[in-house]
Amino acid sequence: MTLSNSDDLALRERLLGMTTATATNMLNLRGYQNQFMTGARPIQTGGRACGRALTVRFGPARPDMTFPQDERHLEPLWVAIESIVPGDFLVLDCGGDVQAGTTGDILAARIKRRGGVGIVVDGALRDAAQIRDLVHLPCWSAGVHGSGFIAALVCLDWGLTVRCFGVTVRSGDYILADDDGLVAIPAALADEVATDGGETELKETFIRGLVEQGVPLSECYPPTADVLRQFHEWQAAHGH
Amino acid sequence: MTLSNSDDLALRERLLGMTTATATNMLNLRGYQNQFMTGARPIQTGGRACGRALTVRFGPARPDMTFPQDERHLEPLWVAIESIVPGDFLVLDCGGDVQAGTTGDILAARIKRRGGVGIVVDGALRDAAQIRDLVHLPCWSAGVHGSGFIAALVCLDWGLTVRCFGVTVRSGDYILADDDGLVAIPAALADEVATDGGETELKETFIRGLVEQGVPLSECYPPTADVLRQFHEWQAAHGH
Amino acid sequence: MTLSNSDDLALRERLLGMTTATATNMLNLRGYQNQFMTGARPIQTGGRACGRALTVRFGPARPDMTFPQDERHLEPLWVAIESIVPGDFLVLDCGGDVQAGTTGDILAARIKRRGGVGIVVDGALRDAAQIRDLVHLPCWSAGVHGSGFIAALVCLDWGLTVRCFGVTVRSGDYILADDDGLVAIPAALADEVATDGGETELKETFIRGLVEQGVPLSECYPPTADVLRQFHEWQAAHGH
């Protein structure tokens, strides 16, 4: 299922209209209990991004892989970055190893230049302050480290299914990210998550309004039939 | 020992006059070595709160408890929230499990509407950014997760003695919270902590002033008899 | 190798001209793979500091050491602080124990008054918010705790080689710290790190500029001979 560029852009915009919590809830309701990345922390405040997962895998360094004898060897991370098309979201799988930074400000700048919209790494970034303040590419990670990745890691491959913060991520999943964290949305479900999630966001805003006016939980959350009726009237009246 | 509403409010105000570090120190001096919650992180900057602990306990989900057959079953978390009286501080015990968010923006809004002053959870919150930016209820947690708690947890009960970030908390303990973390003050000690802690805050401010003027530690910290005399003169002169 | 005060100040200023990532990279290139402190978190944003390591060691409390019978006993932490000369950076080794705060606002104020430039502790600070907002001394730690250290720790000694966030630190190492973390630079290497690191910073800024203009990684990072030539021309033209 490949979308045209404009359809993909529209879909990502719709997903950006909801929080990661709402998108996670939509997936939970469809039997996907394990799509939120537990423990990823943003390096910026207020960052939001949505893109298609472009996956890269790292492992602990070993000399025969870090310094391969084949002269035609291309560093997979470089190849992956040069393969980015606008709307891609880099998902780096380090197995939780934070002993070296996978991506610094120069790679981040290139990722942004090619249209990448964000990075998540279950390991460390390098130059996190500069990525945040100079490159302005939203990133989520398990930590920061001063070493380049070659000091402790080797890039294994890219494009494969990976693990990241306890989630199995396939290339092409939609990654939605905000201050709370990240959720991997299987591509086949992205459209219905966008539709139902948008409706849910509205409904929860409506209910929060009721709560702020003093309505007790038993009368509005989960919403009663009466509250749902009120919501649909309000929705119709406001043209949502 | 139950205080009248106004006495309780006054006591909480006095406790808010000191840092969690000072309150912890007052408890240490009385033989309570383990009242500071180690590892709780605020979701906001500059938040401060003091309230009486209202405890809730969660456990890993199991179908017979998540979906009980008894139709009269009331979700304990809902009951606990509707039991809040002004000045309560929710203390949620998840056993450190951050695989699902216990409280989102709607529950937080209801907690605030009923007069709750804060939440601490040794697990995850949901919608943390919205609780911080829209609901404005100060919260401390071990993490953030996009799933509602039903995805991985079940609410066991409320009002019992619980564990939270390494502290045994009884319902009715005073919880004092600031950027540094949280401390549970046994109700029977709250008044004397408020009194002695206030004095200690003043004294430490006075000593820090001396230090900033260049007095070496050996002459002022811990305070010598001479420094204490100077402090009491200063205190008298300034009407504290 | 002891520098004169002015040489030391000049060296620290030059080191402050680079990020911890660049300094770490310079050390990696010289065979030092393990000089970046993994996991230290700043209590402030935008803090930067460079100083010579003054080390202090803590251990779990035991009565015969916490309350020694020898009246001439001096608390090693107090002695260490009173030994600070301008440009020292306190490195506190707690073995990762965050059950008590090692340094509060009064000690931090004294450290600053004596010319200390920063603190790193692989344990907890106390009064972190006040150190940040009132004392303005940049600090990095593993956490915050309300108890003074006497509640759970004993200060063992100072001036010895210590471990801190996975790095062996010798008294006299240069500690460079920024938002990304901290790196320990052996004194014998500090001058060449300062020189080569400064050059590297410039080069990376130049390359990031190329990347932002759209040059692919294969043509500029790592830099080709042509890029290096362009860089040296640019460097000459701009008087760096």
Place this chain on the structure above:
Amino acid sequence: MTLSNSDDLALRERLLGMTTATATNMLNLRGYQNQFMTGARPIQTGGRACGRALTVRFGPARPDMTFPQDERHLEPLWVAIESIVPGDFLVLDCGGDVQAGTTGDILAARIKRRGGVGIVVDGALRDAAQIRDLVHLPCWSAGVHGSGFIAALVCLDWGLTVRCFGVTVRSGDYILADDDGLVAIPAALADEVATDGGETELKETFIRGLVEQGVPLSECYPPTADVLRQFHEWQAAHGH
């Protein structure tokens, strides 16, 4: 649902006929994904036990609970132990805290004398070697510690629903334990787990026999209709 003593004994005997892995599988098939205690380690080799959960909860010590002023206070752990009836399995919830031993050889001897069949604690035991070698009561724990629990813990209560090694355990659940670990079987499901699990054990033994004779997985595991037919013939022929 309370069984007569003889029915309960018969049920526990039937459950002892299967491994914890088989019982866990039976529960997984019924939608209970989280009943196996992850990380519990036996202190003996070859120990097996099955009993009804008798729960006890501990928390970090605090003086007002460790030394209550009420003279009529009874230590909950002592009360719980004296409440044991034959076939009970003690489930101690320490929140993972291994800083003190909950149960030593004397308490273990009393537990055994009253008919207790085993102990699991997500904290530490004391005198583990003596419990194993002198008392001969099978135990599973997260560690061993030399201190009695009063040094770091307080017993909160007993008989409530608890958490233990990531499982929510209700008093009355059947606990089945072997070298691999422990599983909590809700009482309402115990009979059908016993029945189906017994059948599954036989089937898996039969299939393992086929595998050992060289039958490839695709022809026998999961079993084909043909293998199931062979199994039922074998079962009939051998009177199971």
Place this chain on the structure above:
Amino acid sequence: MTLSNSDDLALRERLLGMTTATATNMLNLRGYQNQFMTGARPIQTGGRACGRALTVRFGPARPDMTFPQDERHLEPLWVAIESIVPGDFLVLDCGGDVQAGTTGDILAARIKRRGGVGIVVDGALRDAAQIRDLVHLPCWSAGVHGSGFIAALVCLDWGLTVRCFGVTVRSGDYILADDDGLVAIPAALADEVATDGGETELKETFIRGLVEQGVPLSECYPPTADVLRQFHEWQAAHGH
């Protein structure tokens, strides 16, 4: 570099003549600092095995991968097992997740029947006691769990480079395992590790003999020229 069956068998036999510590040391001397699997625990005592790595990767379960719609889908773990040739050593990469058992007694029996010599999993086994006592296949793991893997994991693929207990393992590496743990020996180095390691084992046995006779470390470890001369004489005399 593919060896004939008999050459491979001979090589594995020679590697079995040394401890994992000696093989690790041989690799350290060649610049491979990170080939020993940190934290793997044997389920048996006295087990030893050497084989060629056959890798399998698992990730957290997600419905679209656990229950794929393509009817031609083959479970990768089953395919991997049926691809075993004598002398293979299964290396299962679970990213440290011990929430479900990857391999039980039936799969272990099939692995053994096809000539597999051992299993290492940086996650959990199922039926560990039966694998040890009935199947007699040596295994190393991070834990044991009662659930089959489908409860929490999905098998992603096999034959790729994986991570296992902090080591990057390529299919075809030689895995040497004993009570102390496991080491991954790159195939290109296996022959020289076998040769030099055998010599080192002899030398260390000789030196340990000297030590037991009372020779101080300064005279024999590391061996002096004189000790090496004695060793070679002893070696010649004993026909090693």
Place this chain on the structure above:
Amino acid sequence: MTLSNSDDLALRERLLGMTTATATNMLNLRGYQNQFMTGARPIQTGGRACGRALTVRFGPARPDMTFPQDERHLEPLWVAIESIVPGDFLVLDCGGDVQAGTTGDILAARIKRRGGVGIVVDGALRDAAQIRDLVHLPCWSAGVHGSGFIAALVCLDWGLTVRCFGVTVRSGDYILADDDGLVAIPAALADEVATDGGETELKETFIRGLVEQGVPLSECYPPTADVLRQFHEWQAAHGH
């Protein structure tokens, strides 16, 4: 306080007459709450040892310390081992780092030859199986690793106060170790611990006998005055 050799030997023999749990209890009663090493695991079953702590400290490797330029440099671990006198117990402080083995079979053989009675390391051993089966020196550790320590650690110094498994250990403390773990007994308390602990062991054996005969806890544990009288009669009758 230095004992003559025979007094020291007699004291160690008396301490060996009690479990680590009893010795820990004796220290708890004297205000030492934190002398038991939490998490140390024996490499053998049934090992027991008591000796005076000889401490050694390790840190993460760095080239200027691993390969010092001073030719007169002596490896501190070698010096420490050659300083052993009979009855010493090696206490190695690695800060919990298990990335390399500190001591292998040859060093262990030398330690034993010089009269060392045991090793505890809050890091890894090397050749653990050989130390257990060939050298027969009882050891406790946090793990096993195949690399020699030079691969990841540097020996810093010996004879200083260290941390080990959460305990501050001074050179000269008595270390008592058994299957349950290890306890550090300050030298000044060793004699009274030996005396009171021996009495406590007898008393607990007596009480366990009562419990096994069916006496309820309320009548014997903690012992009533009547039980204590019975115990003293029994003690007198049996000549203890």
